[in-house]
Amino acid sequence: MIEQMFLGQFQSPGPVMFQVGSFALRWYGFLIASAVIIGLNLCQWLGPKRGINPDxxxxxxxxxxVAAIPSARLYYVLFEWPRYAQDWLNIFAIWQGGIAIHGALIGGSLALLLFSRRHHLSFWNLLDVLTPAVILGQAIGRWGNFFNSEAFGAPTNLPWKLYIPFANRPPDLxxxxxxxxxxxxESLWNLGVFAMLITLFFYGLRHPEKIKTGTVACAYLIGYSLGRVWIEGLRLDSLMFGPLRVAQVVSLALVLLGSIGLFWLYGLGKNLPDWSEQKLAKN
Structure with missing residues (x-):
């Protein structure tokens, strides 16, 4: 199957990495774990450059x-509730796929806000360090969709077309x-955004007067979300709210939020509001 993927037909070798008896290691879980480990190491490398203890x-x-993965799953399940209403135990079958990055961003942002306040750290400084790791993790994690033969787009005959097994195709296709x-x-787009964020991060180290705290985070919101808007338009399995694709609506909102942040920093010449720094100043 691996040979098929690289030498012939572009298709998934299957969701299971290897299996011993009843134990199976799935690609989806392996990739998520890998993304977390790689992201952690990247943050520990970048953190000290922004004055943050790597430990x-x-x-x-x-x-x-703890915050992001359950939030990502809950976000997905809420919009796909009819699939889980009859067998709610499948809600916990996260290894089968079905997590939404926007849900993870919501849960992760709340956790980061609480963590930064508890440790008296700048929320935006932490976010500038985290976002390159987040987008790199997204680039890695998207390959879980490949192995599960999910999250694909409309039919195509392009040279890089992806073969989808009959059982995974939409009933009408x-x-x-x-x-x-x-x-x-999306994986390739995210790698491009990662390159942009890393370049911006290190340029800011050399020219701190030009790149303000929070710039990298705002660039992430805009860069990732712009790609998600057009890629989501190709997908067949979008989460829907009536006639609207949820991911497109949320992505456009994040583009707006990131743009407001950059205007706040460079148009108004002000620092972004930081709840944690306000508490530190009072202490």
């Missing part, structure tokens, strides 16, 4: 995982075998 990230990653590999589009 703090060992605690922060626990906060983020079973006669089509090849679809847009939207997981690949």
């Amino acid at each position: 703090l990230f060992n605690d922060l990653v626990i906060w983020l995982v 079973t006669s089509y075998a090849y679809f847009h590999p939207t997981f690949l589009y």
Whole structure:
């Protein structure tokens, strides 16, 4: 199957990495765990460059995982409730896929806000360090969709078309075998955003008077979300709210939020409001 993926037909070798008896290690879980470990190491490297103790990230990653993964799953389940209403135990079958990055961002942001306040750290300084790791993790995690043969786009005959097994095709498109590999589009887009954020981060270290705290975080919101808007338009499994694709609506809101942040920093010449720094100043 691996040979098929690289030498012939572009298709998933299956969701299971390896299996021993009843124990199975799935690609989806492996990739999420890998993204967390790689992200942690990246933060521990970048943190000291912004004056943050690298050891703090060992605690922060626990906060983020505990908050982000359940939030990502809950967000997905809420919009797909009819699929789970009859068998609610499947809500916990996260290894089968079905987590939403926007849910993870909401949960993770709340956890980061509480963590920064508890440790008297700047929320925006922490977020500038975290966002390159987050977008890199998203680039890695998207490959979980590939192995699960999910989150693909409309039928296509492009040279890089992705073969989807019959059982994974939408009921009204079973006669089509090849679809847009939207997981690949987003993974590549996220790698490009990662390169931009890292460049901006290190440029800011050399020119702190030009790159203000919070700039990297705002650039993440804009860069990632712009890609998600157009890629989501190709997907067949979008979470919907009436006639609207939820991810597109949320992404446009995040583009607006990031743009307001940059205007606040450079148009108004003010620092972004920071709840944690306000508490530190009072102490």
